[in-house]
Ligand SMILES: Cc1cc2nc3c(=O)[nH]c(=O)nc-3n(C[C@H](O)[C@H](O)[C@H](O)COP(=O)(O)O)c2cc1C
């Protein structure tokens with residue numbers, strides 16, 4: 166009756182009993198805060214465990230569904246984005262786009278590698294805070310130009326040579342927060358592109374300078390359409406929080422495409438407390454967005470791109486089955502380029518980390534040359550070689566999506582549907598809106 | 611001279627016409643507060659708009675000279691790159707937001723956040739400006755011949771502000787700076803280019819204390 170308390174590790178003597186309230190990582194963080202007097206800033210996405218696409222499974226075809234023959238029967242992967250108002254919608258060969266990552270956060274080699282790979286595969290890539298570089302315009306066949314609160318480098322010439330515009334309202338890693346690029350990454354070129362002095366910490370604004378609410382935004386979108394003669398699509402990127410409201414307001418404001426970034430979304434530099442504690446995971450965000458679009462009769466009319474923690478073909482197939490039109494990847498593309506690869510171990514150690522644990526993009530000392538402006542480090546990632554790695558990865562993802570879609574009997578990956586899936590946990594079932602495996606139960610439905 | 615009557619034809623048709631012209635003069639009548647008039651111009655055209663305009667008039671202007679014979683709504687000449695935008699009346703908030711170059715002249719008053727996030731443009735306001743003007747202004751010059759509201763130049767970088775009248779509370783990291791002969795001369799030239807009469811000697815100069823450029827724990831309370 167007086168047994169050991171819950172959580173007690175009986176193999177340890179009482180003198181080594183850990184505290185659940187103050188586990189080792191909490192103790193270390195308090196010690197660090199006491200030393201430095203400032204929050205932790207870091208790159209990469211959330212590190213905590215969250216319900217995600219791994220908590221869903223496909224059912225596959227059986228007696229009631231007819232599968233398609235792998236490799237033989239066609240399973241199409243093309244998507245068209247921006248069909249609502251734009252005269253020239255974006256046509257992609259695969260439903261996987263590359264997310265906006267700023268030049269400054271990424272080096273020029275990484276940007277170019279991404280542009281080349283995306284063009285070779287037939288998908289789009291996206292600029293980021295800091296504007297468009299010549300290298301990325303040249304190397305990207307389809308380039309989405311971000312219009313961010315900072316407006317760094319925002320130039321009507323680039324607006325006119327973009328294939329779509331993406332107004333960034335928020336990012337999954339930090340909904341409600343602005344950008345951050347620490348002084349150590351501000352080289353002369355980066356400073357010049359942003360009209361700021363070299364070496365200062367750049368805190369990009371969190372609010373746009375010339376509009377404040379959804380009614381203003383509607384007119385802002387109208388302005389961008391007028392400037393571009395209604396030719397190209399206008400995307401709106403939101404960080405996942407009050408997704409139902411934000412999606413409804415995006416539709417009302419006149420977006421062609423909504424980019425929804427869940428809390429797992431990567432970043433180059435953000436406060437850890439922001440990354441881990443603000444926003445909702447991609448899984449429930451996606452369900453809410455699709456529900457709202459359906460309620461408004463706009464599902465598939467305003468296309469939905471979802472991002473935040475997408476890593477595998479199965480993640481993508483599940484996102485499409487839940488109703489997304491495409492996905493976007495940031496961190497996974499960096500990993501394909503070599504992020505966290507076990508090479509140059511001494512350089513990981515110099516940052517106080519190890520391959521597999523690195524989140525040090527904010528330092529500008531990326532051991533594999535992805536998120537750095539240092540010429541010596543950047544030389545570790547040559548654009549051509551990086552392009553090949555990313556192209557292989559994108560090809561693998563596409564083959565995986567097709568494998569799953571064929572198994573579910575779909576001749577187009579966008580024909581995957583929620584009915585093709587079940588959930589492994591009650592949480593995922595409630596969040597994704599698919600039944601718990603072995604039941605017909607969806608909590609909250 | 612091309613005459614364009616917005617009570618008869620659309621803003622879309624006007625903007626398309628302007629985008630398709632390499633030069634020339636345009637007279638636009640009956641704007642009646644419509645939004646997004648004469649946006650995204652990229653040629654040395656002269657555009658005169660007779661009346662009041664809504665949001666974002668002359669947005670992202672390059673090379674064109676645009677005169678608004680009336681008042682303008684929010685975000686007039688936002689992200690201006692070059693050319694001149696002149697407003698004979700008053701302007702609403704966020705005038706000249708994030709402008710990279712060119713000149714915006716306001717003959718009346720400007721509301722809040724005038725010159726917010728400006729990145730190299732010049733703004734001359736013959737009247738007064740509202741609160742939070744030149745918020746996060748990076749480079750360029752904001753000249754205010756009247757008074758400036760509270761939180762002027764909050765979180766300012768290298769932009770320069772000149773004010774002739776009274777200034778409310780200064781924003782974070784914004785301080786008064788010495789008016790050197792070079793500054794006085796530059797200001798006199800700018801006033802003359804803007805066609806605004808004011809005595810350069812009556813102005814005071816404001817800019818960044820540069821205390822917030824890199825995080826410093828001792829300045830944490832300034833954030
Ligand atoms: C290095 C890096 C830089 C980023 N820069 C930007 C940016 O400039 N603008 C933006 O909207 N999002 C930016 N993001 C977020 C991505 O666009 C995207 O939302 C996110 O990476 C998606 O999640 P994932 O990393 O899990 O794929 C950045 C992300 C990373 C990893």
Ligand code: SF4
Nearest residue numbers: 504505523525526531
């Ligand atoms: S390896 Fe480079 S890109 Fe990856 S987390 Fe570390 S610093 Fe960032």
